[in-house]
Amino acid sequence: MSTDSLTAGKSTRRKSSRAAKPDPQSPDGTPRRRKGLSERNRPLWMLIPGGLLMVIIIVVPLLLGIFMSGLDLDQYSLRQWVSAPFIGVQNFVEALTGSPLLHAIWLSVSYSLIAMAVTIPLGIAGAVATQNAFKGRAVIRSIFLIPYVLPSFVVATVWRTMFQPGSVVDSVLHSVGIDPGLWLNGPQSYWTLILVQIWASWPFVYLLALSGLQSVDHEVHEASALDGALWWNKLRYVVFPYLKGPLSLAFLIGMLHHINNFTLPFVLFGVPAPSDVELLPILTYVTSFQSFRFGLSAAMAFISLILIAIPLFVYLRAVKLDDAETPGGKK
Amino acid sequence: MKFASSAKFAAVVVTAALALTACGGGSSSSGGSAGPVDGKGKKLSVLTGVNNQYSAQQKQWFTDIAAKFKAQTGADVEFETFASANDELTRIQTSVVSGQGPDVYSLGTTFTPTAYATKAFVTLSDDDWKKIGGKDKFNQAALGISGPDAQHQAGIPFVSRPFVMAYNKDILKAAGIDKPATSWDELAAQAKKMTNPATGTFGMATGYKDNFDPWKFIWAMSVQAGNPLVDGKTLKLDDPTVKKAYETYFGWLTKDKIVDPASIGWSNSNAVAAFASGKAGYLMMTTSSSLPTLDKSAVAGKYAYTAMPTTAPGQTSPQGDAANAASILSGDNVVVADYSKQKDLAFAYINLITSKDEQLNFQKIFGDLPANAEALKALNNPALQPVADTAAKSKATPFTGAWGDIQLALLNVTVQSIPDLAKGSVDDSALQARLKDAQTKGQASLDRASK
Numbered sequence: 047m048s049t050d051s052l053t054a055g056k057s058t059r060r061k062s063s064r065a066a067k068p069d070p071q072s073p074d075g076t077p078r079r080r081k082g083l084s085e086r087n088r089p090l091w092m093l094i095p096g097g098l099l100m101v102i103i104i105v106v107p108l109l110l111g112i113f114m115s116g117l118d119l120d121q122y123s124l125r126q127w128v129s130a131p132f133i134g135v136q137n138f139v140e141a142l143t144g145s146p147l148l149h150a151i152w153l154s155v156s157y158s159l160i161a162m163a164v165t166i167p168l169g170i171a172g173a174v175a176t177q178n179a180f181k182g183r184a185v186i187r188s189i190f191l192i193p194y195v196l197p198s199f200v201v202a203t204v205w206r207t208m209f210q211p212g213s214v215v216d217s218v219l220h221s222v223g224i225d226p227g228l229w230l231n232g233p234q235s236y237w238t239l240i241l242v243q244i245w246a247s248w249p250f251v252y253l254l255a256l257s258g259l260q261s262v263d264h265e266v267h268e269a270s271a272l273d274g275a276l277w278w279n280k281l282r283y284v285v286f287p288y289l290k291g292p293l294s295l296a297f298l299i300g301m302l303h304h305i306n307n308f309t310l311p312f313v314l315f316g317v318p319a320p321s322d323v324e325l326l327p328i329l330t331y332v333t334s335f336q337s338f339r340f341g342l343s344a345a346m347a348f349i350s351l352i353l354i355a356i357p358l359f360v361y362l363r364a365v366k367l368d369d370a371e372t373p374g375g376k377k
Numbered sequence: 378m379k380f381a382s383s384a385k386f387a388a389v390v391v392t393a394a395l396a397l398t399a400c401g402g403g404s405s406s407s408g409g410s411a412g413p414v415d416g417k418g419k420k421l422s423v424l425t426g427v428n429n430q431y432s433a434q435q436k437q438w439f440t441d442i443a444a445k446f447k448a449q450t451g452a453d454v455e456f457e458t459f460a461s462a463n464d465e466l467t468r469i470q471t472s473v474v475s476g477q478g479p480d481v482y483s484l485g486t487t488f489t490p491t492a493y494a495t496k497a498f499v500t501l502s503d504d505d506w507k508k509i510g511g512k513d514k515f516n517q518a519a520l521g522i523s524g525p526d527a528q529h530q531a532g533i534p535f536v537s538r539p540f541v542m543a544y545n546k547d548i549l550k551a552a553g554i555d556k557p558a559t560s561w562d563e564l565a566a567q568a569k570k571m572t573n574p575a576t577g578t579f580g581m582a583t584g585y586k587d588n589f590d591p592w593k594f595i596w597a598m599s600v601q602a603g604n605p606l607v608d609g610k611t612l613k614l615d616d617p618t619v620k621k622a623y624e625t626y627f628g629w630l631t632k633d634k635i636v637d638p639a640s641i642g643w644s645n646s647n648a649v650a651a652f653a654s655g656k657a658g659y660l661m662m663t664t665s666s667s668l669p670t671l672d673k674s675a676v677a678g679k680y681a682y683t684a685m686p687t688t689a690p691g692q693t694s695p696q697g698d699a700a701n702a703a704s705i706l707s708g709d710n711v712v713v714a715d716y717s718k719q720k721d722l723a724f725a726y727i728n729l730i731t732s733k734d735e736q737l738n739f740q741k742i743f744g745d746l747p748a749n750a751e752a753l754k755a756l757n758n759p760a761l762q763p764v765a766d767t768a769a770k771s772k773a774t775p776f777t778g779a780w781g782d783i784q785l786a787l788l789n790v791t792v793q794s795i796p797d798l799a800k801g802s803v804d805d806s807a808l809q810a811r812l813k814d815a816q817t818k819g820q821a822s823l824d825r826a827s828k
Contacts, residue, residue: 120825121494121778125473211799212639230642232796316588318789320796335466337782337822338491 114344121338130341137345145333146324147346151353154326157236158304161243162297168244169251169296170289174281177259194249202313205242206230209314231320239311239323243304250303251296258292259285298361302354326350414725416452421722424468424479426709427458430666434742442730450725462488472714473497480717481726484710486522487774487784489532493524494778494826498531498712499720500524508724509533509731519748521773522706532710533727534748536739539767540593540704541682543652543660543671548578552658560688561598561625564659568635571658580635582657584643585791585798590662591626592787593705598622600772601699602689607775610827612783614816618689620808623790625690627803641798652676661685664707665764666744682760684767702772708748782822786815 209229334343472478524530558564568580652660653674736747
């Protein structure tokens, strides 16, 4: 069957590319004997069902989205959408020049960065504080995780209720003589969003920081104590290097999550969103499902995909580098 | 084209997936052409909004109507519900793209133009109208938003839900007001008399953060001042009447101070709650479906419904057709999907649910007014009389596929003005700029519609 030849072709190509590289164990270029079966006759065809599923649920929609971004697709052409007029890059031009997309990108990226900049120290502090055993640590750790386990919709609804004009937050601040102004609209809404986002996502950083702390060997603590390192030096030069990996992971995933976060701003502010919090996902949603400009919104979605691909690419590169450092690490 | 073929492939995949999940497959062929429809062994699929207020009653109604339909035609009905407008839209989009799904849809009136624009629903021929008992069977005003003109109508009126205002008889009486206002200016003056911040009582209750109410006010005041908003291919949001409408609407909060300052964060239900607790003279923009709530509240027996003012701000009597623009034409239409293979059966079902008896029965259970003319006449609940009168004095919003966008643009002006409202005054140039923005966006959408 064609699949067989495909697999065979692939493995030969792989072999030749491998052979081209200098291989310490086989300088003459012959395949290593111990890899014989596992490399050459790997039953790659068994990946077909999973691969097919990936194609259907990831590749096809992606291609469709890109295709749609070139169409003048709206409610008038939705019915025969495949034959909607093809207008090339006009949707992209309109998205970049005739819509608030650039403003939305700026808001999304800046809010994500600010939220990350606060959650990382918070997460580390939380993790360090609950690192050593003390009475009631399990309870504290569980409490820390509450924001993380609550559904985003619930978090946003509760905060929205609290931030209503004349509601809990306002009356508390009034009682100490502060007039807080409007939380859910106007310039302050941007900071409301950041505040709620921090509240909801810091436990994620905390979890990853905690996992990093767990990996610090006991001997390292002992050795640094013997060397006379005080708590700050110990933290700075001994513990933090261990956290670098988990925290950069937390940073990247957190950024992706914040930029893509739809539920939080949607439930907090509703649509049409106040212009101070018209984030990328909200704008894409409104364009698609309120204005029915499916083509334009596909173009916006594609632009946001590229935006997200940048940190993702950095992340994948970083992971690959780590992999190469590990001796004997295989793909 | 490489993309086109993959798109077609995807369409096939999507269709296949839908076929697996779609309830009520319409595989059997069309029913008989004349006489009672024989639907033995067939199943009609109906999509309708879920009624959270009366969910048990709705389930009962589904069962009852299915039994009656079975007795008449021999066919089964399967009801599916959607929870929100977004949910409904998603359903319609998938069905439109795949050409498969429910046979009959229930749609809100203002969404009918958008649905019509997709051309996925049957535009009724004279024959089709006969199958559901003829056009004359319906309250003629309710047909105003069934299609772009009398010859092209897809939406069949099912219920009317006109917008009215409720007033607290005691508060009006205490302020020496003997009858509710009929002009917007008079309304503001009356509300001022009733407002007493010391006791937390305000002249009127309305929600500035509601997703629909704000544009309805602007629409009403503009139309009553002679601006239909959409004039052929031209959008007229930059007209002075629209600005005046916003100034009046915002002025209740900033200048007249006759609404609760907290209402910048309210939706309609917050306003209903404020009125129900006896803290407001008028409850604006409500429907007869608030009746069960109010009857169980502190104002039970102390309130009445009446039509909202029809005299535009700054004027003394209704101009032109203003008297007939007391409310947007509101309610539910039913439409039959173009792809349905059992259209006759669908029409038989619609004939049943729009019959006089069924319409009266529906009103009794859910409070919505009948779209059936005879049934509307037969209503004898005096509390509902003003609402029924308003049903005949409702005016359709412009029938264009761009209406959704125009509505959004109107609403957006209010949303972006809320920070100003909170500060106590809306800057004139800022309002002007927002209106200009709304005009540009809405006009662009209108241009696409008339392309």
